[in-house]
Amino acid sequence: MTDIDPSFVPEIIIESPGRINFIGGHTDYNNGFVLPAAIDKKIRFYFRKIDSLENAMIFSKQYEHPIKINLSHIVKSDVIWENYILGVILQIQKLGKKLRGFECVIDSNLPIGSGLSSSAALECGMAFGLDKLFELNLTKTEMVQLSMQAEHEFVGTKCGIMDQFASVNGKKDNAILLDCRSKEYRYIPTVLDPYKIVLLNTNVSHQLSDGQYNSRQDECAEAVSIIQKKFPEVNSLRDVSLSMLEVSKQSLSPIHYKRALFVVQENERVLKSVKALEENNIEELGKLIYASHDGLRNLYEITCPELDYLIDFSKNKEYVMGARVMGGGFGGCTINLVYEDFVKPYIEEVSKAYKEKFNIDLSAFEVNLSNGTTLRK
Numbered sequence: 257m258t259d260i261d262p263s264f265v266p267e268i269i270i271e272s273p274g275r276i277n278f279i280g281g282h283t284d285y286n287n288g289f290v291l292p293a294a295i296d297k298k299i300r301f302y303f304r305k306i307d308s309l310e311n312a313m314i315f316s317k318q319y320e321h322p323i324k325i326n327l328s329h330i331v332k333s334d335v336i337w338e339n340y341i342l343g344v345i346l347q348i349q350k351l352g353k354k355l356r357g358f359e360c361v362i363d364s365n366l367p368i369g370s371g372l373s374s375s376a377a378l379e380c381g382m383a384f385g386l387d388k389l390f391e392l393n394l395t396k397t398e399m400v401q402l403s404m405q406a407e408h409e410f411v412g413t414k415c416g417i418m419d420q421f422a423s424v425n426g427k428k429d430n431a432i433l434l435d436c437r438s439k440e441y442r443y444i445p446t447v448l449d450p451y452k453i454v455l456l457n458t459n460v461s462h463q464l465s466d467g468q469y470n471s472r473q474d475e476c477a478e479a480v481s482i483i484q485k486k487f488p489e490v491n492s493l494r495d496v497s498l499s500m501l502e503v504s505k506q507s508l509s510p511i512h513y514k515r516a517l518f519v520v521q522e523n524e525r526v527l528k529s530v531k532a533l534e535e536n537n538i539e540e541l542g543k544l545i546y547a548s549h550d551g552l553r554n555l556y557e558i559t560c561p562e563l564d565y566l567i568d569f570s571k572n573k574e575y576v577m578g579a580r581v582m583g584g585g586f587g588g589c590t591i592n593l594v595y596e597d598f599v600k601p602y603i604e605e606v607s608k609a610y611k612e613k614f615n616i617d618l619s620a621f622e623v624n625l626s627n628g629t630t631l632r633k
């Protein structure tokens with residue numbers, strides 16, 4: 257195979273968005289509630305078929321070398337980003353769908369590894385593109401599911417369903433209330449005027465598959481198995497109420513209690529946030545978002561000094577209604593609801609203060625709620 261020509265004329269173009277999550281941190285893999293939305297930062301995929309039964313080549317402009325794939329022999333790679341693609345291809349094949357040779361060029365304006373779920377955007381865009389290119393007739397639910405499965409099996413991050421779900425099902429100017437237990441969802445019209453959604457990227461890198469993310473999952477599962485001894489009907493932290501948790505407190509270690517308490521409280525906060533949005537009560541929404549960060553900091557312990565600094569900074573500004581860490585934690589982005597007239601001065605001030613404190617450049621950008629994975633051509 258020769259190298260891919262990035263200027264080739266594509267047959268189809270797919271756009272796959274990243275996502276924010278207003279509230280509901282780490283509740284997804286606990287079968288709880290989340291409130292994500294797809295955003296106008298995306299990965300774009302240019303696909304064309306080639307005259308081969310088993311060769312595929314994918315080039316990402318964000319990485320140096322293309323992946324060359326033998327479709328009849330999909331195995332894990334030592335290069336992390338390749339595994340997201342390989343995993344998706346294998347999952348599609350496991351559904352009995354036939355792929356043929358293709359080329360794909362990927363380009364992106366979605367920050368990588370920052371809690372905006374570039375990984376899900378990558379998986380879902382790949383699944384969506386192959387579905388369209390080869391007329392596989394996959395349903396959106398299948399694409400969401402197989403993308404998540406690819407991340408579990410090929411990358412080793414045991415992520416919940418939220419990221420892939422939001423990337424595929426996003427709707428302009430709406431958030432999605434998703435029940436990760438039943439997979440039922442409801443679009444929530446989201447008018448934040450006069451507030452804007454500002455993301456601040458700490459530019460501290462995290463690698464979720466490195467263990468902390470999975471260890472929180474293990475701790476939650478352990479808490480469930482202890483609570484189950486008194487309450488056999490409990491299958492996940494979603495099924496636990498505050499009173500059940502208090503009854504079980506004696507049997508739980510302080511760590512298990514803290515993790516469980518956070519999840520139980522966070523689920524309640526998500527539902528209260530939906531009510532606040534429906535009543536156009538941005539002040540209440542903001543308070544819940546700040547409370548979410550406090551829980552993620554003190555109970556769930558997935559923040560870091562850079563994230564906490566940014567949140568403390570915003571708490572001192574009366575024009576920032578709410579702020580919290582988004583995504584897996586230990587770095588990445590914070591989401592901030594900022595009064596529109598103050599967006600520019602706020603970004604300037606916080607960037608300067610952050611640079612002075614940590615000697616790291618902050619990246620800041622505004623996002624809008626957008627549609628999910630789409631065929632552009």
Ligand code: ADP
Nearest residue numbers: 316318336337364368369370371372373374375
């Ligand atoms: P997040 O999903 O929050 O961005 P993750 O660590 O879960 O962070 O996923 C980031 C990984 O996804 C990257 O390390 C890379 O392997 C893959 N990825 C994301 N965007 C791209 C891209 N444009 N091209 C190739 N791989 C990408």
Ligand code: MG
Nearest residue numbers: 373374375376
């Ligand atoms: Mg991810």
